Amino acid sequence: MSKRTKLKDIADQLGISITTVYRALNNKSDINLETKREILELANKLGYRPNLLATSLRKNKMIPLVGVLLPIINHYFFSTVLKGIMAKAHSQNTLIIAGESLQNPVKEKKILDQFMDQGVSGIIMAPTRNSNFEKSIIPILHKRTPIVIIDRMYDHYRGNYVLTDDFGGGFKATQHLLDNGYKRIAHISSLDNISIGAERRKGYIEALNAAGIIPNEEYIILTDIDNPDAVIEKGYEATARLFKLKNPPDAVFAVTDDIAIGVIEYAKENNISIPEDLGIVGFSNSKMSNYIRPRLSTVEQNGFEMGQLAFDYFTKASSSYGEVFQKTFDLNLIIRESSLGKK
Amino acid sequence: MSKRTKLKDIADQLGISITTVYRALNNKSDINLETKREILELANKLGYRPNLLATSLRKNKMIPLVGVLLPIINHYFFSTVLKGIMAKAHSQNTLIIAGESLQNPVKEKKILDQFMDQGVSGIIMAPTRNSNFEKSIIPILHKRTPIVIIDRMYDHYRGNYVLTDDFGGGFKATQHLLDNGYKRIAHISSLDNISIGAERRKGYIEALNAAGIIPNEEYIILTDIDNPDAVIEKGYEATARLFKLKNPPDAVFAVTDDIAIGVIEYAKENNISIPEDLGIVGFSNSKMSNYIRPRLSTVEQNGFEMGQLAFDYFTKASSSYGEVFQKTFDLNLIIRESSLGKK
DNA sequence: GTAATTACCGTAAACGTTTACGTTGACCAA
DNA sequence: TTGGTCAACGTAAACGTTTACGGTAATTAC
Numbered sequence: 001m002s003k004r005t006k007l008k009d010i011a012d013q014l015g016i017s018i019t020t021v022y023r024a025l026n027n028k029s030d031i032n033l034e035t036k037r038e039i040l041e042l043a044n045k046l047g048y049r050p051n052l053l054a055t056s057l058r059k060n061k062m063i064p065l066v067g068v069l070l071p072i073i074n075h076y077f078f079s080t081v082l083k084g085i086m087a088k089a090h091s092q093n094t095l096i097i098a099g100e101s102l103q104n105p106v107k108e109k110k111i112l113d114q115f116m117d118q119g120v121s122g123i124i125m126a127p128t129r130n131s132n133f134e135k136s137i138i139p140i141l142h143k144r145t146p147i148v149i150i151d152r153m154y155d156h157y158r159g160n161y162v163l164t165d166d167f168g169g170g171f172k173a174t175q176h177l178l179d180n181g182y183k184r185i186a187h188i189s190s191l192d193n194i195s196i197g198a199e200r201r202k203g204y205i206e207a208l209n210a211a212g213i214i215p216n217e218e219y220i221i222l223t224d225i226d227n228p229d230a231v232i233e234k235g236y237e238a239t240a241r242l243f244k245l246k247n248p249p250d251a252v253f254a255v256t257d258d259i260a261i262g263v264i265e266y267a268k269e270n271n272i273s274i275p276e277d278l279g280i281v282g283f284s285n286s287k288m289s290n291y292i293r294p295r296l297s298t299v300e301q302n303g304f305e306m307g308q309l310a311f312d313y314f315t316k317a318s319s320s321y322g323e324v325f326q327k328t329f330d331l332n333l334i335i336r337e338s339s340l341g342k343k
Numbered sequence: 344m345s346k347r348t349k350l351k352d353i354a355d356q357l358g359i360s361i362t363t364v365y366r367a368l369n370n371k372s373d374i375n376l377e378t379k380r381e382i383l384e385l386a387n388k389l390g391y392r393p394n395l396l397a398t399s400l401r402k403n404k405m406i407p408l409v410g411v412l413l414p415i416i417n418h419y420f421f422s423t424v425l426k427g428i429m430a431k432a433h434s435q436n437t438l439i440i441a442g443e444s445l446q447n448p449v450k451e452k453k454i455l456d457q458f459m460d461q462g463v464s465g466i467i468m469a470p471t472r473n474s475n476f477e478k479s480i481i482p483i484l485h486k487r488t489p490i491v492i493i494d495r496m497y498d499h500y501r502g503n504y505v506l507t508d509d510f511g512g513g514f515k516a517t518q519h520l521l522d523n524g525y526k527r528i529a530h531i532s533s534l535d536n537i538s539i540g541a542e543r544r545k546g547y548i549e550a551l552n553a554a555g556i557i558p559n560e561e562y563i564i565l566t567d568i569d570n571p572d573a574v575i576e577k578g579y580e581a582t583a584r585l586f587k588l589k590n591p592p593d594a595v596f597a598v599t600d601d602i603a604i605g606v607i608e609y610a611k612e613n614n615i616s617i618p619e620d621l622g623i624v625g626f627s628n629s630k631m632s633n634y635i636r637p638r639l640s641t642v643e644q645n646g647f648e649m650g651q652l653a654f655d656y657f658t659k660a661s662s663s664y665g666e667v668f669q670k671t672f673d674l675n676l677i678i679r680e681s682s683l684g685k686k
Numbered sequence: 687g688t689a690a691t692t693a694c695c696g697t698a699a700a701c702g703t704t705t706a707c708g709t710t711g712a713c714c715a716a
Numbered sequence: 717t718t719g720g721t722c723a724a725c726g727t728a729a730a731c732g733t734t735t736a737c738g739g740t741a742a743t744t745a746c
Contacts, residue, residue, distance in 0.1 A: 006702060017726050022704070030724060052462035054702035057396040057731050063461050065440070073429065074422035074646075083417045086443050090454065095461055097408070098441045100429050111433065118406045118438055119395030145392075232634070261634055268636075288631045291575070291604055293611075303417075349732055360696050365734070373694060397732035400701050 005046040014038060025050075064094040066314060067115035069108065069125040072228045073100045076286045077303045078126070081150060084307020085124060092315070103226040105132040112136055116145065122314040126151040129193045133157065146317035148310045148325075153195045160317050160325045162310045166196045169299040169331035170203025171210075173253045173281040176297070176333055178211050180341035182251035182279045186219035188238045188263070189255045197225075197255050200283065204253055219249055225256060235262020243270070250342065251279035257286040260296055264338070280338040294337035301331065348389040357381060368393075407437045409657060410458035412451065412468040415571045416443045419629045420646045421469070424493060427650020428467060435658070446569040448475040455479055459488065465657040469494040472536045476500065489660035491653045491668075496538045503660050503668045505653045509539045512642040512674035513546025516596050516624040519640070519676055521554050523684035525594035525622045529562035531581045531606070532598045537568075540598050543626065547596055562592055568599060578605020586613070593685065594622035600629040603639055607681070623681040637680035644674060 007025075011018045016035070023031045024039035025048070068085055070078045082098065089096050097118065099111035108128050115123060122145060127136070133154040140147055141159070149161040177185050187204045190197030205215050221238045225231050235254060239262060242249055254260035260282030264274065272278050274294050282289055282298040289296040306329065313325040350368075354361045359378070366374045367382035368391070411428055413421045425441065432439050440461065442454035451471050458466060459482075466488060470479070476497040483490055484502070492504040520528050530547045533540030548558050564581045568574050578597060582605060585592055597603035603625030607617065615621050617637050625632055625641040632639040649672065656668040 008702080018703085019705085019727080020725060023725090026704090032724060035724080051400070051702050052460075053396050053400040054731090055704080057394070057400055057733095058702080058704045060731065063457060065461065073426045074419060076417060076419075079417035079422040082441075083443060086416065086441070090442070090450070093457065095440050095457055096442070097438050098425075098429070099433070099439070100426060107433070114406055114436065114438055117404075118408065119399065265634065288634065291608065291631065291635055293636055351732080361733085362697080362735085363695060366695090369734090375694060378694085394732050397701085398734075400703095401732080401734045403701065 004051070005043075005048045006051065007048075009046065010039060010042050010048060013042060064092075065097060065118065065120045066094055066311070067097050067099065067112070067118075067120040067123045067125075069099045069101055069111055069115070069123065071101050071103050071126055071128050073098070075228050076288075077151075077284050077301060080303035081126075081307040081310075084304040084309075085311045086307075087304070088308050088311035094311075101128045103128045105129050105135070108132060109136050112140065116140065120145065122146040122148070122318060124148045124150055124310045124314060127154060127195075146314055148313045148317070150306060150310045151196065153199075158324070160313045162306050162313060162327050162329075164301055164306070164329045165331050166199035167203040167206070169283065169301075169333075170200035170253070171207045172203075172331065172333045173283070173297075173299055174204045174207035175211070176335065177251045177253060177279050177281060177339060178207065178213075180275075180279060180339055182339075182342065184216075184219065184247065184249040185251040185253060185279075186221070186242050186249035187253045187255070188221050188223060188235060188242075188259050190225045191222050194225075200255050218245055223259070225259070228258075231256060231258040232262040232265065235259035236266045237262075239263045239266035243272075250277065251339070252281075254280065254282050257282035257284045257289045257296060257298055260298070260338075261288065261292060264292060264294075264296070274338050275340045276342055279341070281333075282338075285334055290336070297336045297339040298334050299331050300334050302329070305329075347394070348386075348391045349394065350391075352389065353382060353385050353391060356385060407435075408440060408461065408463045409437055409654070410440050410442065410455070410461075410463040410466045410468075412442045412444055412454055412458070412466065414444050414446050414469055414471050416441070418571050419631075420494075420627050420644060423646030424469075424650040424653075427647040427652075428654045429650075430647070431651050431654035437654075444471045446471045448472050448478070451475060452479050455483065459483065463488065465489040465491070465661060467491045467493055467653045467657060470497060470538075489657055491656045491660065493649060493653045494539065501667070503656045505649050505656065505670050505672075507644055507649070507672045508674050509542035510546040510549070512626065512644075512676075513543035513596070514550045515546075515674065515676045516543075516626070516640075516642055517547045517550035518554070519678065520594045520596060520622050520624060520682060521550065521556075523618075523622060523682055525682075525685065526556075527559075527562065527590065527592040528594040528596060528622075529564070529585050529592035530596045530598070531564050531566060531578060531585075531602050533568045534565050540568075543598050561588055566602070568602070571601075574599060574601040575605040575608065578602035579609045580605075582606045582609035586615075593620065594682070595624075597623065597625050600625035600627045600632045600639060600641055603641070603681075604631065604635060607635060607637075607639070617681050618683045619685060622684070624676075625681075628677055633679070640679045640682040641677050642674050643677050645672070648672075 007018045007021045011021045021039050024036040025043060072078050086096055101108040105128055147159055153163060189201045208215050223234045223238050252263050254263055260280050263280050267274050267278055274280060282296050285298045285300040289298045309327060316325055350361045350364045354364045364382050367379040368386055415421050429439055444451040448471055490502055532544045551558050566577045566581050595606050597606055603623050606623050610617050610621055617623060625639050628641045628643040632641045652670060659668055
């Protein structure tokens with residue numbers, strides 16, 4: 001593998017100066033046409049490509065670059081977050097380098113390192129695990145690169161973030177089911193390592209408590225939602241477990257719309273009618289939730305808006321010293337057919 | 344706006360050398376603890392951030408960067424393509440800068456320019472319009488940056504690409520409807536500016552011709568699918584138009600799953616039973632297509648595999664002179680409930 | 687006492703491109 | 717001849733960080 005050719009290589013081979021070569025390649029004046037022709041020919045032969053690091057350094061102009069790290073890319077909510085970030089970024093001539101952690105803390109760390117190596121001027125990320133805080137975030141803070149956390153939270157994080165009120169969302173969803181007459185409300189949740197799952201579960205439990213209902217351990221199922229292509233299936237399986245209980249639930253609050261769709265799939269196959277026999281509420285207002293039948297009641301999450309705000313926070317954080325920007329969006333319940341109450 | 348502080352600023356203010364400042368900020372040895380403390384304090388006060396251009400230039404280390412430009416980001420097919428590209432890229436320590444053209448040729452050109460300015464070592468893109476070839480692509484080829492076109496085509500493009508056989512897909516879908524007894528098959532297509540729409544439409548027409556059926560102009564509706572959030576609605580409207588005809592169709596081949604879902608929505612609202620009164624086939628095998636009822640027959644497109652191959656082609660093209668890599672995937676029909684034949 | 691070690695710090699040259707400025711020789715006018 | 721103009725090219729200093737190498741003073745060893 002030969003080294004990359006630079007101006008000096010061309011200059012040396014032709015016995016002329018770097019400046020002349022530069023002039024030829026950049027259409028500057030003060031150069032003989034014949035010389036120029038020779039230079040262009042050799043440059044082409046050697047496959048010369050300017051080193052943009054040197055160029056930008058000298059010209060003191062660098063396109064700002066922001067790293068965006070999300071757990072899953074081909075997922076409606078996260079890809080919409082990315083869209084929101086991009087909308088703002090493009091309007092400010094900022095480029096986005098995107099990475100997918102696939103819920104893998106090792107991969108997350110590696111990508112963040114690459115972001116830093118590449119010289120991003122900021123990072124917007126949804127952490128995979130609650131446990132990766134020190135390894136992933138601290139080193140970045142130490143290099144004074146602005147971070148904005150989105151959607152998910154670390155316990156000890158005190159920096160910029162754009163979150164949603166997952167607790168409140170879980171609370172509202174559960175209370176809505178209670179209000180519509182459902183008594184035995186189950187909850188299909190994620191494993192403990194993801195903050196959003198824990199928060200929504202807390203909201204669910206708190207809503208039950210507020211109604212004087214003692215949460216039933218059997219009604220809470222923790223399931224692995226790491227693999228996006230298998231989540232619906234996971235929801236199906238969890239529902240199957242719930243309906244094997246002596247006293248099955250009459251409603252399910254699902255931590256995710258995809259889980260809820262799995263619940264619906266199970267109900268359809270087993271002739272359980274929704275919402276009469278089983279009320280369902282999902283989470284995120286995915287595109288699908290509005291077109292499945294019965295149309296799925298869900299908690300609205302505006303990924304686009306969140307992404308835009310996250311980028312705004314990055315911008316602000318970049319031009320301020322130590323100031324911290326934080327926002328937790330309230331979540332609205334979208335009531336559709338799947339939770340309209342028992343017959 | 345004050346200038347960005349550099350090592351020299353700190354060195355001057357403390358009356359020491361740049362090297363010492365450097366040692367303090369990078370945890371090198373050969374430095375007095377007290378000096379280090381002073382430097383860190385001042386650096387923090389001045390908000391020092393290393394210039395990563397200079398760093399990378401000096402270290403002669405630059406992480407390879409590939410620009411990926413897609414029409415829409417929060418769309419199942421394209422986000423899955425992106426996922427495929429990333430899977431390969433991450434495994435090879437390559438970073439991805441992603442852009443969204445939103446079907447806007449001006450935006451497309453601008454983002455491509457930014458990619459080049461940033462110094463990408465390659466570009467993978469799905470073109471927005473058939474018309475933007477010269478403005479967008481030629482300048483990149485001229486700079487000898489490898490390009491891989493994905494999913495969509497330019498008429499005069501002769502470089503690397505990863506496509507699907509949209510013509511064949513349209514043909515198979517239409518023929519399948521014919522085989523299942525549908526006679527009056529309509530087609531909801533995209534506007535002419537997008538190559539995939541034109542190809543699928545050709546396949547539809549060819550299949551009719553092969554069956555000895557003269558395509559009916561009234562059954563072909565061209566609709567704008569640029570705005571992803573409105574596509575389902577567009578499908579709904581197009582269907583409404585079809586059913587206002589004296590002789591409405593008994594089947595619809597939709598250029599997109601989202602369009603097909605709009606068709607289904609219309610059918611449900613108007614008590615048109617699927618597949619008995621109306622057969623439907625979509626395109627792309629979106630996640631939703633398998634969970635909507637009736638489950639949607641569709642043409643399978645493996646975005647993940649396409650993305651992976653596109654990245655492989657970029658890699659190959661980078662290390663070869665002039666060799667061209669091209670692949671057109673055959674498409675399989677996935678037969679589900681929405682096209683099972685007339686009663 | 688001298689020699690060797692150590693802790694701390696500075697000098698200067700890189701990385702590749704860009705640019706202000708200077709130089710050379712040719713040509714022409716007076 | 718002198719002076720001036722112009723085309724064509726070169727010199728050298730930037731951009732900010734990194735690093736090989738050298739230097740000084742103070743400490744330790746013998």
